[in-house]
Amino acid sequence: MQFTSKFAPTIAGVCAISLALAGCTSTGDSDQNAAEGPKPTESHGSSPTLSRIESSGVVKICTTGDYRPFTYFDPKAKEWSGIDVDMGRTFADDLDAKPEFVRIDWDEFPSKIRKGACDIGMGGLSITTERAAQLYMSDPTTQDGKTPITQCGKVDKYDSIDKINDDDVEVITPKGGTNEEFAAEHFPEAKVIKWDDNNTIFDQIIKGKADVMVTDAPETKWVAHEEPELCAVNPDKPLNFSEQGYAIRSGDDRMLEYLNTWLRITQHDGTYAGAEKKWFG
Secondary structure, X not given: OOHHHOOOOOHHHHHHHHHOOOOOOOHHHOOOOOOOOOOOOOOOOOOHHHHHHHXXXXXXXXXXXXXXXXXXXXXXXXXXXXXXXXXXXXXXXXXXXXXXXXXXXXXXXXXXXHOOXXXXXXXXXXXXXXXXXXXXXXXXXXXXXXXXXXXXXHHHHHOOHHHHOOOOOEXXXXXXXXXXXXXXXXXXXXXXXXXXXXXXXXXXXXOOOOOEEEEEHHHHHHHHHHOOOXXXXXXXOOOOOEEEEEEEEOOOHHHHHHHHHHHHHHHHOOHHHHHHHHHHO
């Protein structure tokens, strides 16, 4: 799928279209200091982010690289994979640019995006009021919720918040992000183990060093598919409601409009479903 053939041939085309509505400025002054991030212009129709992408030919994508099936960085092969990695590559390609993945920690999304270290944040980002207060969040890419995952013989023991919130239960959670926040809020009586490496966190459950982890339903489904010892606990009936999406710099209305338009198209033409199929079958 080539997005440019359906919406706009280049970023310049976006500016040309918006000129009639609000006036699009030249990209000559679009280069920004990375330490300060892109600055808004006086023209309401322009996008400093899209202008920077056009002038550089690069889309800088912040992601953690530790959250399969959405984003994964293989340290040995030095390769990226995941649903949102594929979507990031498509997003860049549709802007006639190259993707540049910037690996960050979960709690760094607001600061990195504000400072211009990346143009967009991707990789299974839950849409929360806290993030929305600091960033623009896109329309949802997925709808799910927090779901337990445990050894298959223990599914009935951890199928509710009340059962998990017990002083005999060891809940493991990655540091930073909404999984840690959920554990802190809902499991004050349990022993919460904060783990540094999300790539090895499920091994701790297999080895019996932790009882259960609560994370987003798509991750539990993928892990259960990969690890026969582990089972997702009612992934179609999660413990809460959540949505995931992409994040950009707050205030860039034109970039948000472009991103949401692109997202709607890719969700209806098979592009997003194709990226998911690699992981869910």
